Amino acid sequence: MDLTKELAPFFDETRARFIELSDEIWRYAELRYEEWDSARYHRKMLEDEGFRITPDLAGMPTAFHAEAGDGGPVIAILGEFDALPGLSQQSGALARVAAPETGDNGHGCGHHLLGAGAHWAAVAVKRYLARHGLPGQIRFYGCPAEEGGSGKTFMAKAGAFDRLDAALSWHPDYETGVVTAVTLANLQVQFRFNGVASHAALAPHLGRSALDAVELMNVGVNYLREHMPGDARVHYAITNSGGASPNIVPAQAAVLYLIRSPSNETTRRLYERVCDVARGAALMTGCRVDIEFEKACSNLVFNRTLADAMHDSLIQIGEPTFEQHEVDAARAVQRTFSDDERQALLAEAGTAEMPAIGPLLAYRPEQTRLSFASSDVGDVSWVVPTAQCVTACYAYGTAFHSWQMVAQGKSALAHKGLEAAAKVLALTAIDLLSKPQRLAEAKAELIARGGGPGYQSPIPDGVAPALKSGVTHRTA
Known part of the structure; x- marks a missing residue:
């Protein structure tokens, strides 16, 4: 039949x-x-x-x-x-x-x-x-x-x-x-910058702007684009802009990056270069950067x-x-x-x-x-x-x-x-x-x-799904 x-x-x-x-x-x-x-x-x-x-x-x-x-x-x-x-x-x-x-x-x-x-x-x-x-x-x-x-x-x-x-x-x-x-393979990574808050008018010299670090990182990655393979892609979204007051030097800011290329290995190498740019931005601004690997796919x-x-x-x-x-x-x-x-x-x-x-x-x-x-x-x-x-x-x-x-x-x-x-x-x-x-x-x-x-997973050991706190007990 x-x-x-x-x-x-x-x-x-x-x-x-x-x-x-x-x-x-x-x-x-x-x-x-x-x-x-x-x-x-x-x-x-x-x-x-x-x-x-x-x-x-x-x-x-x-x-x-x-x-x-x-x-x-x-x-x-x-x-x-x-x-x-x-x-x-x-x-x-x-x-x-x-x-x-x-x-x-x-x-x-x-x-x-x-x-x-x-x-x-x-x-x-x-x-x-x-x-x-x-x-x-x-x-x-x-x-x-x-x-x-x-x-x-x-x-x-x-x-x-x-x-x-x-x-x-x-x-x-x-x-x-x-x-x-x-x-394309990809990696998604959160870059969290930590600086020092201060009064933006009375004591700006005492502050270390995490938002400056985010902006410098994005500028650096944009310059990096000229030197990436043509089939690679890098996108970002600012997930924490440091607050709503321009009169406070932002102590925290964060940017989420999605990095893509045709293979896990080339994506990983590009990721390392993006991480170097983030470290450089932190160094230039006197901030600390925490790099949180969220996910990847092959x-x-x-x-x-x-x-x-x-x-x-x-x-x-x-x-x-x-x-x-x-x-x-x-x-x-x-x-x-x-x-x-x-x-x-x-x-x-x-x-x-x-x-x-x-x-x-x-x-x-x-x-x-x-x-x-x-x-x-x-x-x-x-x-x-x-x-x-x-x-x-x-x-x-x-x-x-x-x-x-x-x-x-x-x-x-x-x-x-x-x-x-x-x-x-x-x-x-x-x-x-x-x-x-x-x-x-x-x-x-x-x-x-x-x-x-x-097969080798592109997700490093120790990285878990980014579940929100308090949800793992729920039964679907």
């Missing part, structure tokens, strides 16, 4: 339930390590479905995996559910209108869809194995803090992915296809064997089709883009008119390109063969981490992309469970690329 036809009744019967799941997670809009309601909602549904839950992975209360099946290979499907700060937005709005029910947060990267689609696929595989009495195990991983927390990197360091044969994931996008790009290891399997599943499902009302809604969103955005998107599309919804991407695994984004899926890909797809959930050209992405998170287009991703993941997992030779080839490819036993 055609597997897509066999699974069709399941997806028809459960569609409303998983759309509701994604919409609820959109409403919760919880930030890194504190996805209490989101994790609880996922876990309850998985428990009701008969999955066995392993909680508190890597010391993170909202990290867990849910397993079903026995014997045979173990296939993981990775789910996320964290939101972003400062992106609250009313669903369906065509202007910036905050949504009070989500607080200050918003799902500007579609992780409410990502987790729901992965969950949906895991349930489909579980039911398929049970119906046919087949060996094999399916695991859904609830992965917190992808945004600014690298939850999967901590999980990989703790061995949470060690017993797997393959891992599958997806990401909401404005196009559909199998991911052949590799990502670059992605592409696995063509698994990518081929996922592409086969995508072709079986077929290119998505869209209703006129979905096209019209996408066009309305595109009218909110700036002229510069539209010109850049036209150049990207290579057409005279920008498509409303992205087409099916050409699959060219021999032309792996570098993406300047980062993801903690990279660390999973070093431990176990990993493949990812994207599906169109937003109007073509919607910027990630934007209010427009949040506003479209509960749209008909988002739900259609969610379902397409769940089907691709489910078909790929079932295919791999029935083809141990393909899994063996994927593992051999990973080892040939330096992964598997060669």
Whole structure:
């Protein structure tokens, strides 16, 4: 029997339930390590479905995996559910209108869809194995803090992915296809400067400004940019500006840095240079600097064997089709883009008119390109063969981490992309469970690329997830 036809009744019967799941997670809009309601909602549904839950992975209360099946290979499907700060937005709005029910947060990267689609696929595989009495195990991983927390990197360091044969994931996008790009490794580090407070008019000579140190560090790093590799990236945010009074020499100030490059080793070397700049700024201002390593993630290891399997599943499902009302809604969103955005998107599309919804991407695994984004899926890909797809959930050209992405998170287009991703993941997992030779080839490819036993976590020993005080006792 055609597997897509066999699974069709399941997806028809459960569609409303998983759309509701994604919409609820959109409403919760919880930030890194504190996805209490989101994790609880996922876990309850998985428990009701008969999955066995392993909680508190890597010391993170909202990290867990849910397993079903026995014997045979173990296939993981990775789910996320964290939101972003400062992106609250009313669903369906065509202007910036905050949504009070989500607080200050918003799902500007579609992780409410990502987790729901992965969950949906895991349930489909579980039911398929049970119906046919087949060996094999399916695991859904609830992965917190992808945004600014690298939850999967901590999980990989703790061995949470060690017993797997393959891992599958997806990401909401404005196009559909199998991911052949590799990502940047990154490090996130807090630099806290400590000086001496004094009256800025009566005794400025007695003060040592921590804010001066932060500003000098930022100037120094900006000069460093000329001497960094062209594919490296450094970003910063001042997290403590030293207070609100200009009449006090600031005794404390802090800046958070995110440092990226194509490999862990080049990122580490660039990090050391940034640290030297911070030490120099402290020396120039008579301050002390404390360097707090927060998190890191590795670059992605592409696995063509698994990518081929996922592409086969995508072709079986077929290119998505869209209703006129979905096209019209996408066009309305595109009218909110700036002229510069539209010109850049036209150049990207290579057409005279920008498509409303992205087409099916050409699959060219021999032309792996570098993406300047980062993801903690990279660390999973070093431990176990990993493949990812994207599906169109937003109007073509919607910027990630934007209010427009949040506003479209509960749209008909988002739900259609969610379902397409769940089907691709489910078909790929079932295919791999029935083809141990393909899994063996994927593992051999990973080892040939330096992964598997060669994985070394980019997070130093002694660094723990930056949970807020008093939350580790809570049960998700």
